[in-house]
Each structure stands twice: as C-alpha cells, then as structure tokens.
Amino acid sequence: MAQPLRSASPDELKELAQDVRARYEELKAKNLALDLTRGKPSTEQLDFAQELLSLPGDEVKASDGSDCRNYGNLKGIPDIRSLWAEVLGLPMELVYAQDSSSLNIMFDLISWSFQFGNNDSPRPWKDEEKVRWICPVPGYDRHFTITEQFGVEMVTVPLTEDGPDMDQVRELARDPQVKGMWCVPVFGNPTGITFSEEVCRELASMEAGAPDFRIVWDNAYAVHTLTDEFPPVYNVIRMAEEAGNPNRFWFMSSTSKITFAGAGVAFFASSPENLAWYSSIAGVRGIGPNKINQLAHARYFGSAEGVRAVMRKHAGSLAPKFQRVLDILEERLGGYEIATWTKPQGGYFISLDVVDGTAARVVQLAKDAGIALTGAGSSFPLHKDPNDRNIRLAPSLPPEEEIATAMDGVATCVLLAAVEKLGA
Incomplete structure (x- = not known):
C-alpha cells in the first residue's frame, strides 16, 4: 500500500516523481487515441x-384503436404512457410521451417560461429583473448549458450522499428571484448518488419565494442500474401536491441509453395544470409526436418488467467496465491520499476528485498522451470548478481492454499532476 503523498520525505517524493515522469513518457510513446469523454452506450448495448428496427410491424393501431400513422394525440399513445408510468410509479394521466429527447422538453419549458411565463408566473421570466437557478454540483453539464443560454444566474450547492445540501437549498429557494432548480435524483450525473426519500419530501414541501418556482426532476437514469437492484422512484408529484405545492415538479424520463440515441421516446410528467399549460404551447409548435416509434417501443419492452429485463442486460455489459475503472484507481492511487472517487451502483459516470488545483492539468496531461477526458469543470455551471478538482469519467463506450489502458494512463496523469503540485 502506498503511503500518503503529503507525508513522504523529500527524497521519497523525488524518487516517486522520477518514476512517474518516466512512466508518463512511456505512456506518450504509445501514441494512444482513447476517449472517455461522453457517456454513450457501446455497440453491444x-x-x-x-429488434426495434423491425417494429411495430404491420399492425399499427394503438390499444385505444387510433392509427399511429396519422396526426394528433399530443399526449402520446396509451400503450407506452401506461407502461412507462408503471416504471416510474406514476398515474398514466400525469405522463405524456413525446419525441426522443427529454432535453428538448426541458429547453422548451424554460424557453416558454421566459417568453410567456408558466402557469403560475406573474409575468414572463424575460421581464424579471433577474432569474436565478439552484444547481447542485457536480452536476449534468447539459442542464447548466440550458440555463446559461438564457442568461440565468446559476447558484451552486454541494451534493451530499443523500442529495443536495438542503440547508443551502431551503435558504436559496426563499428568494423570489430563484425560479428553479436542476435535479438528477437517481444515479446522478456524474456522482451516481440517489436522493433519499427525506430529501425528496423536503424539496416537495419547502417554502419557495417565487410562486412559479419549478424543480426540473430529470430521472434520466431511473432504471440504469449496474446491479440487479432498482432503486425506488419516488412520486414527488404526489408529495408536492400533499404539501400544497402541486405544480412544483417538471418530471422527465426517456429511453435514452436504453434503445437508440435520437430515436427513442421521452416522457414529461407533471401536475394536470402544468400539463395543460405545456399542451397549450406544444400544440401550437406541433401536431403530435412520433406515435409509430412509441408503438414500436411499447411492443419491444412489452411491460415494465420487460424494461427491467432489458436494463439487466445493460448492467451486465456496463458493470465489468465500471469495476475495472474502480480497481485500477484503487491499485494505482489508493493510499496516496491524492484522489477520491465515487463507487456508483448505477448511472453512466464515475466522479473523480483529484488534488485541488490540478484537474485541468490532469486533463491536459491525458490529452497530450492521447487520452480524451471530459474537460475539467464540465460538471459545474460555466465550466468553472472553483477548486479545479473534479473530473467526470465515462467508461461505457470503449471496450474493456481500452478502458484499462486509458485508466492506467489517467492514474499516471493524476500522480504526475500531484507531484508537480507538491513541487517535486
């Protein structure tokens, strides 16, 4: 077991630095071209x-008798709505099935709130003096990019093992300029944490200064387990209704990273009033979603248990890759006390924290050695990690042997940046 780097003697540190630099030069000499940047499914996944490419087949009527080839039905067909509602533990009437991207729906909801105001807004958000937004960090970069696009002031709060720091969230939410909050409540991106029931209830019941305050509840990874176990998906819509805040949650889900990117089904669940507001604008934007694709997905999955069966296949593909990353991190960095990392039970990422002030250096060293990592700070609004410590690792796409090569290289870069920081 390696000793803590900060307790090493000058001679020990010098010797380690020489070894690490030699190892890094060997790494660069390999002329690698490896990519751990995005959480994309592998070819195997x-x-x-x-089978989806041959569905739905010749029978193209939904269970309600409607012809899926034709216009209409903004809510989506009942076949997929009822199936996914069971997956999420929600009533079907509160779940709309849309086209492929839940990010598109999130962008629309925020865009329309700025342009028109939502159903609880005293005025359009564009007419507010300032719009602020709560951003748990490390978080999902694509969320932050949306609020950045609209000039929103993004205020960060740290994540605990159970969810966001609720003391800070409660205090911020009292500000009437704070209009919303991003959340990835199950197997979060990039930390892999899952919000506790207590945190979910607190978010549903806490006081909010803005009458049109919204929590974007992006359950992108609700069924993306790395084991055989699926965490509970809490019905926060009902929790909020019981607490007197029925319109608080915009609840998202999708088949992204389950079926085909750009050709899946996205779901929007919310209160009846929120859904009516959404429909009043979405019905102007378009006449209806791709119901043929929705029917194909309904027949592919067959049932909520069918979804879970598919996800167990994904877990079988992903879990060995994640374990390989964790084993290499422990083998190469364990004991030095220069890095910590999450050990997720699901999701698509591992969150790696390195010595403060060295994340950008690690990413650059890796790049120079032919290993592409997500940019330092990407898990923070405006890509600004105040401690320059967090790096998001995405093990899903490459074959396992490439992951091993890449992670061994990443560990070398973490060590090299650490010894540099210590002046060796």
Whole structure:
C-alpha cells in the first residue's frame, strides 16, 4: 500500500516523481487515441435494441384503436404512457410521451417560461429583473448549458450522499428571484448518488419565494442500474401536491441509453395544470409526436418488467467496465491520499476528485498522451470548478481492454499532476 503523498520525505517524493515522469513518457510513446469523454452506450448495448428496427410491424393501431400513422394525440399513445408510468410509479394521466429527447422538453419549458411565463408566473421570466437557478454540483453539464443560454444566474450547492445540501437549498429557494432548480435524483450525473426519500419530501414541501418556482426532476437514469437492484422512484408529484405545492415538479424520463440515441421516446410528467399549460404551447409548435416509434417501443419492452429485463442486460455489459475503472484507481492511487472517487451502483459516470488545483492539468496531461477526458469543470455551471478538482469519467463506450489502458494512463496523469503540485 502506498503511503500518503503529503507525508513522504523529500527524497521519497523525488524518487516517486522520477518514476512517474518516466512512466508518463512511456505512456506518450504509445501514441494512444482513447476517449472517455461522453457517456454513450457501446455497440453491444445498442445491439440489445436491434429488434426495434423491425417494429411495430404491420399492425399499427394503438390499444385505444387510433392509427399511429396519422396526426394528433399530443399526449402520446396509451400503450407506452401506461407502461412507462408503471416504471416510474406514476398515474398514466400525469405522463405524456413525446419525441426522443427529454432535453428538448426541458429547453422548451424554460424557453416558454421566459417568453410567456408558466402557469403560475406573474409575468414572463424575460421581464424579471433577474432569474436565478439552484444547481447542485457536480452536476449534468447539459442542464447548466440550458440555463446559461438564457442568461440565468446559476447558484451552486454541494451534493451530499443523500442529495443536495438542503440547508443551502431551503435558504436559496426563499428568494423570489430563484425560479428553479436542476435535479438528477437517481444515479446522478456524474456522482451516481440517489436522493433519499427525506430529501425528496423536503424539496416537495419547502417554502419557495417565487410562486412559479419549478424543480426540473430529470430521472434520466431511473432504471440504469449496474446491479440487479432498482432503486425506488419516488412520486414527488404526489408529495408536492400533499404539501400544497402541486405544480412544483417538471418530471422527465426517456429511453435514452436504453434503445437508440435520437430515436427513442421521452416522457414529461407533471401536475394536470402544468400539463395543460405545456399542451397549450406544444400544440401550437406541433401536431403530435412520433406515435409509430412509441408503438414500436411499447411492443419491444412489452411491460415494465420487460424494461427491467432489458436494463439487466445493460448492467451486465456496463458493470465489468465500471469495476475495472474502480480497481485500477484503487491499485494505482489508493493510499496516496491524492484522489477520491465515487463507487456508483448505477448511472453512466464515475466522479473523480483529484488534488485541488490540478484537474485541468490532469486533463491536459491525458490529452497530450492521447487520452480524451471530459474537460475539467464540465460538471459545474460555466465550466468553472472553483477548486479545479473534479473530473467526470465515462467508461461505457470503449471496450474493456481500452478502458484499462486509458485508466492506467489517467492514474499516471493524476500522480504526475500531484507531484508537480507538491513541487517535486
């Protein structure tokens, strides 16, 4: 077991620095071209859904008798709505099935709130003096990019093992300029944490200064387990209604990273009033979603248990890759006390914290050695990690042997940046 780096003697540190620099030069000499930047499914995972390309077949009527080839039905067909509502533990009437991207729905909801105001807004958000937004960190970069696009002031709060720091969230939410909050409540991106029931209830019941305050509840990874176990998906819509805040949650889900990117089904669940407001604008924007694709997905999955069966296949593909990353981090960095990392039970990422002030250096060292990592700070608003410590690792896409090579290289870069920081 390696000793803590900060307790090493000058001679020990010098010797380690020489070894690490030699190892880094060997790494660069390999002329690698490896990519751990985005959480994309592997070819093996995409092959699981190949059957979709032959569905729905010749029978194209939904269970309500409607012809899926035709216009209409903004809510989506009941076949997929009822199936996914069971997956999420929600009533079907509160779940709309849309086209492929839940990010598109989130962008629309915020865009329309700025342009028109939502159903609880005293005025459009564009007419507010300032719009502020709560951003748990490390978080999902694509969320932050949306609020950045609208010039929103993003205020960060740290994540605990159970969810966001609720003392800070409660205090911020009292500000009437704070209009919303981003959340990835199950197997979060990039930390992999899952919000506790207590945190979910607190978010549903806390006081909010803005009458049109909204929590974007992005359950993108609700069924993306790395084991055989699926965490509970809490019905926060009902929790909020019981607490007297029925319109608080905009609840998202999708088949992204389950079937095909850009050709899946996204879901928006919320209160009846929120859904009516959404429909009043979405019905102007378009006449209805791709119901043929919705029917194909309904037949592919068959049931909520069918979804879970598919996700167990994904877990079988992903879990060995994640374990390989964790084993290499422990083998190469354990004991030095220069890095910590999450050990997720689901999701698509591992969150790696390195010595403060060295994350950008690690990413650059890796790049120079032919290993592409997500940019330092990407898990923070405006890509600004105040401690320059967090790096998001995405092990899903490459083959396992490439992951091993890449992670061994990343560990070398973490060590090299650490010894540099210590002046060796």
